Each structure stands twice: as structure tokens, then as C-alpha cells.
Amino acid sequence: xxxxxxxxVTEHGAVVLRVCRSVLGPDEADDAWSETFxxxxxxxxxxxxDANVRAWLxxxxxxxxxxVARARAxxxxxxxxxxxxxxxHRDQPxxxxxxxxxxxxLAALPDKQRLCVAYHHVAGLPHPEVARIVGGTPAAARRAxxxxxxxxxxxYAPEGRVSLHV
Amino acid sequence: MSDHxxxxxxxxxxxxxxxxxxxxxxxxxxxxxxxxVDATYRVVDSPVGALLLxxxxxxxxxxxxxxxxxxxxxxxxxxxxxxxxxxxxxxxxPLARELDDYFAGARRDFDVPIDLRLAHGFRLxxxxxxxxIPYGTTESYGQVAVASGSPRAVRAVGSACATxxxxxxxxxxxxxxxxxxxxxxxxxxxxxxxxxxxxxGPR
Numbered sequence: 001x002x003x004x005x006x007x008x009v010t011e012h013g014a015v016v017l018r019v020c021r022s023v024l025g026p027d028e029a030d031d032a033w034s035e036t037f038x039x040x041x042x043x044x045x046x047x048x049x050d051a052n053v054r055a056w057l058x059x060x061x062x063x064x065x066x067x068v069a070r071a072r073a074x075x076x077x078x079x080x081x082x083x084x085x086x087x088x089h090r091d092q093p094x095x096x097x098x099x100x101x102x103x104x105x106l107a108a109l110p111d112k113q114r115l116c117v118a119y120h121h122v123a124g125l126p127h128p129e130v131a132r133i134v135g136g137t138p139a140a141a142r143r144a145x146x147x148x149x150x151x152x153x154x155x156y157a158p159e160g161r162v163s164l165h166v
Numbered sequence: 167m168s169d170h171x172x173x174x175x176x177x178x179x180x181x182x183x184x185x186x187x188x189x190x191x192x193x194x195x196x197x198x199x200x201x202x203v204d205a206t207y208r209v210v211d212s213p214v215g216a217l218l219l220x221x222x223x224x225x226x227x228x229x230x231x232x233x234x235x236x237x238x239x240x241x242x243x244x245x246x247x248x249x250x251x252x253x254x255x256x257x258x259x260p261l262a263r264e265l266d267d268y269f270a271g272a273r274r275d276f277d278v279p280i281d282l283r284l285a286h287g288f289r290l291x292x293x294x295x296x297x298x299i300p301y302g303t304t305e306s307y308g309q310v311a312v313a314s315g316s317p318r319a320v321r322a323v324g325s326a327c328a329t330x331x332x333x334x335x336x337x338x339x340x341x342x343x344x345x346x347x348x349x350x351x352x353x354x355x356x357x358x359x360x361x362x363x364x365x366x367g368p369r
Contacts, residue, residue, distance in 0.1 A: 001244075001249050002241075002244045002245045002249050003241065003244055003249060004240045004241065004243065004244045004249055004251035005249060005250050005251055005252060006207075006240070006251055006252050006253045009190060009193070009252070013186050013189070013190065014182055014186060017182065017185070017186060017189070018175075018182075022175070030189060033189055034189060034192060034193060034196070037193050038193060038196060038197060038202070041193075041197055041202055041203070041250055041252070042202050042250075044249055044250055045248060045249050045250060102171075102174055102175070117175065121172055121175045121176060122175050122176065124176070149171065149172065152171050153171050156171060
């Protein structure tokens with residue numbers, strides 16, 4: 001890539017942060033974001049001019065998220081990609097609650113569903129691209145994303161009432 | 167109604183902008199420390215308009231006026247010094263301070279390290295000479311041609327000035343026509359007038 005890397009950060013930084021938050025939860029998302037853009041920066045000059053930058057960044061973010069989750073697994077008992085979802089704080093002001101609730105609801109999804117929701121709905125990648133990142137067929141990625149969204153709708157109420165149990 | 171969930175996923179949260187700014191700043195610091203940036207840049211305000219300042223590890227590599235189109239200048243840096251370019255960091259803080267002092271009339275020379283890798287051959291020797299023209303004085307294109315070792319290359323001196331990658335810092339504004347008229351300037355003639363007026367001092 002000959003374009004200044006700053007453009008990639010400006011155009012895709014927010015989406016990648018949202019993807020990291022969706023996959024790992026807000027606490028570990030920052031590390032994954034930083035690692036993603038640092039390794040993207042190093043590799044930037046070798047990226048072909050016609051590459052899909054967003055898909056490329058999300059692919060790197062996926063690998064970094066897996067690394068973060070593995071590191072966590074070495075230090076703790078849980079083996080799932082996301083730790084137990086923290087219960088939403090009761091005393092949080094109203095405007096903060098929906099987001100916290102959304103992360104919690106995402107965290108409660110099975111890994112594959114959460115990844116497919118993150119890469120399709122949050123990152124906006126088409127299902128075949130999602131399948132290339134998470135493995136499996138595009139049809140399976142589509143199904144996992146749809147199942148994940150259906151489950152989110154039943155577990156997460158945007159009005160602020162959050163139930164983690166289906 | 168239920169699509170609110172998808173909408174939230176797609177649009178993100180309110181705290182994002184500040185948070186991203188902090189992450190971005192940390193990224194620039196880490197990348198600079200481990201030398202994986204080709205250049206960093208910032209834009210400063212000045213009496214001659216917004217100035218883009220860019221630096222490599224070696225020093226300031228580019229100063230650009232708004233009329234040069236900062237986006238285009240950055241694109242071009244991507245192909246010349248390398249595309250690992252980030253905004254921010256602290257490398258350009260000293261130059262920003264020196265420019266403030268210069269425009270306040272409190273500084274005559276720039277001390278920051280400069281990187282002249284964007285200039286070659288005769289143009290480079292012209293720029294080397296321009297650095298020697300003292301504050302508040304001018305030379306003609308012909309005088310610069312002589313001083314740069316090619317007395318007949320008056321036009322080439324003009325194009326060396328027009329393509330100066332470090333205007334203001336390398337003072338091509340101190341080159342004027344032998345009849346005293348301004349000649350050209352890559353930042354526009356009003357900018358050249360302002361700089362020469364500043365250096366003449368109040369009177």
C-alpha cells in the first residue's frame with residue numbers, strides 16, 4: 001500500500017474497536033486494537049494496492065483476539081473466548097447502560113455466533129469473507145450470524161432491561 | 167423495534183471518539199519507539215495559513231502550505247519516504263515551537279534536524295546554499311545560481327525553489343528577482359510578502 005497508513009486508522013479505527021469490543025468485551029478490546037494496528041502498520045507497505053483494507057484489518061484483529069483469549073486461558077480456568085459476562089451495574093446512569101448491556105449479551109453468545117455477528121454486522125463483511133476468517137462455509141457463517149442476532153434480540157433489551165438468560 | 171440491536175452493533179457508542187484518540191496516541195508512541203513509522207506529521211496554524219509538518223527519524227522532511235493540498239502531499243510522501251505514516255507523536259513539537267517563535271519575530275534560524283532526502287542533484291545544492299542566506303536579506307535567482315556552482319542555471323534555481331520540500335525552514339522566500347520584484351513562491355506571493363515583511367521587521 002502506498003497510501004499513508006493514517007488513512008486506514010481514520011477510516012477503520014472505530015469499526016475495528018467495535019469488533020474487538022464485540023469479540024473480547026470492552027476491557028480487553030484496547031489491547032487487541034493496539035496490537036492489531038501495530039502489526040498492520042508493520043505489514044502495510046506489503047499489502048497489495050487493491051486489497052480490502054477493512055477485511056484485512058478484521059482478519060488481523062481476529063488473530064489478535066484469539067491471542068488475547070489464549071493468554072487469558074493460560075491464567076484462568078475459563079476456556080471460552082470471552083469471560084463470564086459482567087452483570088450490568090445497577091447504579092450506572094441510563095445512557096451508559098445499553099452499551100454495557102450489549103457487550104454482556106454479546107459475551108453470552110457461543111463463540112462462533114459472536115464472531116459471525118461481530119464480523120458481519122459490526123464490521124460489515126459479507127458472509128464468505130466472514131467464513132474465510134472464522135472457518136467453515138459461508139452458509140454456516142450466515143446461519144451463525146442469524147442465530148446470534150436472534151439470540152441477542154431475546155437476551156438484550158435496548159430499553160435498558162437486560163436479561164442474560166434466554 | 168427489534169432492529170435496534172443491529173443498529174447499535176453497526177453504529178457503536180458515544181464514548182468512541184475520545185477513546186480512539188487515546189488509543190491512536192498510544193499507537194503513535196509505540197510505533198515511533200520501535201521505529202516502524204516512515205514519517206509522522208501534524209498540521210499547525212500560522213500567519214501564512216495551515217502548515218503541514220512531516221518528519222522522518224532523521225529530521226523534518228516536509229513543510230507544506232495549504233495551497234499545495236495537504237492530502238496530496240501526504241499521498242506523495244507515501245510513495246517517496248514510505249507509507250507507514252501516522253499523524254501525531256512528539257517529533258514535530260520542537261519545529262512547531264520554533265515556527266511560533268519565528269512568526270512572533272523571536273527567532274531567526276531553525277535548529278531542528280532536517281532530512282533533505284526529497285531533493286536531489288542541483289536542486290539539493292541550491293537548497294544547501296539557501297540555508298546560508300541570512301535572515302532579513304535576499305539574493306537574486308542569478309546570485310543563487312552562481313553560489314550553487316552553475317551561473318547559467320537561473321531557471322533551474324527557480325524550479326529548485328518551487329519544489330523546495332522545506333519552505334520557511336529552508337528559506338527559498340529570500341530569493342527574489344534581480345530587479346527587486348518578488349518572483350514566484352510555492353506558498354503564493356502573499357505568503358512570500360508576509361515572510362519578507364516579517365524579516366524586515368517593523369518600520
